Amino acid sequence: MPLTLRTKKAWLSLFGGLFLLLLSMAPDAQATHIRAGNIYSESDPNNYLKFRFTLITYTVLGGFEDTHATLHFGDCTSQRVELGRKYELQNGQNNTQVNEFYFEHTYGGAGTFTVSYIGENRNGGIINLSNSVQQTFFLQSTVTIDPFLGINRSPILQYEPIDLAARNQVFVHNPGAYDPDGDSLSFKMLQPRIEGTWNACGNPIPQIAPGYRGLEQFLGTTRQGAPVGFTLNTRTGQVTWNTPGVIGEFNIAFVVEEWRDNRLIGQVIRDMQIFVREDPNQPPRLIIPRDTCIIAGTFIRDTIRATDPDRHPIVMEAVGSMLPPATFPSVNDTTHVFNWQTSCSDIRREPYQVVFRAEDRPPSGIRLVDLQPWRITVVAPPPVLTLAVPASSNSIRLTWENYTCPNAETMYIYRKEGPSGFDPSTCDTGIPASAGYTLVGQVNAGVVTFLDDNNGAGLERNRTYCYRIYAGFPEPGRGESIASNEVCATLESIAMTKVSVQQTSTTNGQIRVEWSKPGAIVTTLTPPFQYRLLRTVGQSREPAAQFTEVFTSNDLNDTVFTDTNLNTEENAYVYRIEMYHSANVGEPTVLVDSSSASSVRLNAVANASTMQLQWTYNVPWNNASTSSDANPLYHVVYLKLPGSDEFVRYDSALATTTSGTFSREVPLVEGENYCAYVITRGTFTNPRLPSVTENYSQINCFSRPCVPVLSIDPLVCDENFEPTGPPFQNILTWELTAGCDPSLIDFYTLYYRETDDGEFRAIATVEDMSYIHQNLLFYSGCYMVTATDFFGNESEPSNTVCKDNCIIFILPNIFTPNNDGINDVFTPKQGAAFIKSAKLQVYNRWGVKVFEGTEEPGLNWRGVTDNGKALSDGTYFYQVEVEFYGRSPEPDRRTFKGWVEIVH
Template identity: 40%
Template sequence: MKLIYKCLSVLITIIFLGTFELYATHIRAGEIIVERISTQSLTFRITIIGYTDTGSTVQFGGGRLQFGDGIEVDIDTENDFNTKEDLGDMIALNIFVIEHTYQAPGEYVLRFQEFNRNAGILNMANSVETPFYVETKILIDPFLGLNNSPQLLIPPIDRAATGATFFHNPGAFDPDGDSLSYRIVIPKQDIDREVGAYTFPNDARHYVGLDFERANEAQTGRPTYTLNSLNGDLIWDAPGQAGEYNIAFVVEEWRKIGDTWFQMGYVTRDMQIIVEETDNERPELIIPKDTCVVAGTLLEEIIQGQDPDGHNIILESFGGVYELTSSPASFSPDPPIVQSSPGLLNFTWQTNCFHVRQRPYEIQFKVKDDPPPLNRPSLVRFETWNVTVIGPPPEGLAAAVQPGRAIQLNWDAYNCSNASVMQIYRRVDEFNYEPGPCETGIPANSGYELIGTVDITEASFLDDNNGDGLDPGANYCYRLVAVFPQPGGGESIVSEEVCAEIAADAPVITNVDITNTGTNDGTIWVRWTSPLDADPVNFPPPYRYEVARANDFEGNNGLTVVTSTTDTTFTDTGLNTRDEVFNYRIYLYDANDVLVDSSATASTVRLELEPFLGGIELNWSAEVPWSNNVQDFAYHYIYRNRVNNGNPDQLVLIDSVNVLNTGFNYLDEGQNNNVPLEEELEYCYFVTTQGSYGNDRIIEPLLNKSQIICAQPNDTIPPCTPVNLTLASCEEILQDLPCNVNFYSNTISWMMSNASECDLDIRSYNVYFAETLDSEFQLLANVTDTFYVHQDLQFIGGCYRVAAVDRSNNESEISEPVCQTLDAGCLVYELPNVFTPNSDGDNDTFKAFDTQGKCPRFVESVIFTVYNRYGKKLYTNENIGENDIFINWPGTTQDGKVLGTGVYYYEAEVRFRTFDPKVATRKMNGWIHLIK
């Protein structure tokens, strides 16, 4: 409770609604604060803070507090209050504290309502008969971690002067380190019910007799009333009519998990501003510039306040840094004292590792003047100083090459034991980089890839490329970043870089260069080096190479050997380089025709275009074993047509891009020759990349071109919609499949409209899928063919739709759906009439047929019952799941008694997985001849 006495504001949010019969004038302001006090149970301490008018004989009490879980309490007696303090100037502070345990996680809105507000509030109707109402929300979610509401450290009663800008900051801090945001709301009198006839304080009705058009402090415009959503600075520039005004705002807390922000709750503050007439001038504050320090730094600063009228001043400071459990900050003099102007406040904070977090600490400084009675009221000014504490860099990183094309990393134990994990980053080739002030983590566009994460207690990592081995000939460079746990988060300065080179004991692929773009006549030039570090004794030269090609950026899809050669270059022809991406690898054979090893895989460069109004954005990518983010060769080159007036089809160099600064993208707006792009024209491009292995023995830069691709600026016209969608029938799919197959595929095909202009513009197709027509269709794949095979299905039912995509990424309207419904013809389940349970290993149980043409498929469950000829039930069994639907009745009663030879009767209810409810259930009746 130290905040109650230190700054007269401890905030724990609880709010409840109700109606009461106590009509009097007393409540000025308040809020609710919520604090979790147990890690084992869902027990919270709830604090209601209320400021009252001591001119009223009514005491704070008689309100109702609702916990948000259906439980509520009445606050009826003075004994319920933990603190009651007369602050003078007809203001009293009242604090009510109660504990409450929730029974389950959830979202709870705490509400407090009490009659009545104090009389005479200018910006609402009949305030003396208007209830006071506030609410706070708290989210309890074990997956998001412990949660407390924000605490508001600066009291919600403040004074202002007519004609002078009013400043307020709630001094909010979140004990969990969550991010805070602020927004203005209208004060309420009940759930979802605003107070009557409310006006904001800068409304013209509060400036009667004044020039409203010049009523701000500078007398240059209308008065304003704003709240900074990021730091909580509330500014009213400037008050008009003297009197009491009530305002309200919400402080929301947000927690980032991964890339998603979750609202953890909020606190509503209903506060009062007392405006008085004065010729007093507002005091001034001089604070340090926002700063960033490494954990362990001693932060010492002097804050100065002064008053232009020469009045005495009082300097104070608020913020979460003073409430930290580990090495809190301090200021002096504390408690604040009246000082002559100018006055000083000394700030001291010994930071440590437990202070590291992603968000800056917001430290509020307040200066208040202390004028003589004739110059009252006192005026204040707030300033916020942002201090960010970051983790120190990991130290002692070393790298050593290991057998099997691996690199062992070791480093010193990290200085901050409260960090959660150490991230390991890798790139090919060195990257000289010195972090700037407050720069943490890996810099953007630097080419580093996160390859591993270990617990902060570990100090080693083996990089073997997930068991595949690192690429031959590459110089691998590493850096470390320590990451701190949520919700505060934060990370360290990056470590220094270390590098290690993998031996080039296999071919080193250096070029996958598109030399011609076409749909069936495209060509790609592939180049590699001989194995520079191969063992000539075990693997004698001369060497032979096989060049293998596969589809996509990486992987083995469509992998095929396209040539065998003793050269170190090859031109691959007859390809669809316009629409497809290919990757290559080189197999090495020695003089004895023994396969020695293979190179890494490297893909073509793929360029994509995104048309905009007046421009076209280029984005390109490739999966290669070298680095295309090289400091010595940082520029990639952009080529385009429609530049040379004498030969408009020629693609010429128009610009270069420093990919270390901008990444692999470029926006063409005609800036190369100051000629804007024309909307009705098509523009074609290709990009040349530069790369390196960081190996002095391998030639650099490695130059590789993308395909040529064209687009039209501001092309918003979509292509035509695909038509004639067809699916192979379920009978066709199942007819040749054995009974033990549990994975299936659907093949969908389509055609384009007969309109030729559609075909000319189409680049690919989006295939969408939904389980039923009533379900939402989701994007399944993007393909360049007019068919798609949906593979690895446990169930072939479902619906498909297709849309065409043109070269400018415009998508057509989606096609009509086609569905695989699994009708009765595909739902096979047959039972025999005879079985011989004589333990000879042949036909010993009664079970469903499982032979070709009679395979039971898509069966969800079978309820099977056996009767004797008199109708007496002998046996019942329910099998669920496709592995258990064969029945396998051994010819016994329910309790295991062996039945004799004879004829028995059965009922079976078979339930199939299908979207057609008319055939989803099949009832079967028949007889069974049991023979021994």
């Protein structure tokens, strides 16, 4: 009867000492024998809840054999099966048996489950583990069950987890991992683990193997040309140990992570063993190509070479998911050729990895190897766009050739205004954001045409639109093609080409409006024709805006109009040109097309000595430009200085599609008047239209208002001060600096804050140069004032003036609470002025408290007890805790102590 895991545990506990003695006497018969292993998984094609698992362990050949194994499925269930298959590892040097156990399990629903195996026990003598012979062997794999994932299979590791190294020689190992579904793989180190605790439903929870030390702690002589220390390449799985410094057996573990669309969907943990021996042999060295990208359908052929520093014969091989049909025939023992005829079925987002292995064959001693991964990405060929033509006045029809790969799923259509200059390489799939395109649609891969009407909103006319497409492929590979060639089309129609302010005035302003003649579309229309020019106030080009007709013409050559008697000083205007023709005969009544554009609106203000300009527009041409453009278009700022009648070019600036800004210290002089305007410069992508259009803003005049100088009435604070309130008041007056004209100021704004750390807030706007701040509970506070001119420009703040309260807290030594109206209460000389709160405590001559009160900020104690009973004549002692109003952000709290005599 075979021993169960629990039975073996009990046996070890009872006979542990004897067992270890027997181990030392007969090592070939030991039951503690596991060297390495991992667990594979595969979902059933007909039932996504059903999984097949393969447990593979590597054990000491000729020792105790595990005839059964138990797998815990992570859902509170487990299964025990018999050994399915065993065979000797044919590497000729490691005395290892391979054991395979097969399981099937159906889960109850979707989720992520961790499958676990506990083996009993590891083989003895592992250098980087403590007493390995008594440590269990713990493996795990993770599966994700999701109906949207479809069928999923775990990564396959093609090279065995038993390997050999020579002391002070660079050791490399690669598991030769690939994913059958084309999912992305990543690798990371993990400490070997043993059985730990168990959760409530019987799932095992591992813990780190006792005494584990990483191989970076067992280094020998460092060799050049390889990573220093112990490393694991997270993309290729390549393990490098530079170099082993201690002879013996070592175990490491790593996890292979499986990703799909940036989602972690599975994990396989491999625990492997490395034998380090003493031998003068040096490992061979492989010479392989660089990682590459190829277009599906390409035949790839490359030579792989190996050299051996000891000139020993070499045996070469390769593993990879493409082998076969790919081949790796030999030319001689140091040269092989990799051949692979790729096809559309090989397209996927993740690269394929082939691992080449070169093993030397010395006449004696150990054989050493070099392994090197080569990554090959198979990309889809570019689709071929054949034509882009206008389908209407606001849409374009694209066509392309039937795509060469029948397994493509989707065609993605991208648009850009104007040519891009994008030139993708073989490794550049899809269309990156940096190319400047926008995704405008997608269709099934079998479709060969697409109508771009901007999702029903229509494309802007008189612009050139350029297109590219690429093919996308389905899960799980999710490959992409290289972008197609670029085709362009121009939507030709009438177009606004200029809206420029010619004269700035509130009543007599003028704007010049220009538009283009229609192109070939005229040949499809019925004369007579007519232009109708419409106008609305503002900068909105929405159709719902209320437009008024300002001009009509039946002459198609009549494309210029100057609009007069406008308020260009205060308003911007939008113009829309419409073209009509006759349906059959008679008057033109059928709308052919329309185009609209706004005038440029400039806002200019003074910020201290700095001029700040902002101008806006809403136009169909492109006013935007950047310094990286081949020929950037700058908007030009013109300025008229005080005392001058002429505008001069002051500076220029780049702008965006809707606005421009400019800020510069002139410097502006207080009280002086300045005027500015801006010329915008824009372009069209339609070769029929002007290459550059220039448009003037209105003239905007502004000034830097004079900064007032503020004063506050003083407060004489001495022992004779007697407050007259509350309420109190502060009298503020100000004047302008010499040379500033008060007649240029429209109004003044007074600002106030109660404390030094408070925010100033506006409390009044006045036209005079004085203000009385009334109904105050205290004098303390700070003020500043600004001046605003008739252009709406507000000056910088004036100086800040502040006032403090005058606090003279003097209490009497005697009072007569006899209700004669004279000296009837105990109160400070200043009464309640400037007192926020007060707490009075009174004690008799024996120290007994007779009164406490907080109701009156001015105290106003009438010589009574807490119950209101009059106290007898005599001397009493007091303590007053007072908080005063003040400017400080910290509370002004003070304590006063003394005595007072009551006399009735």
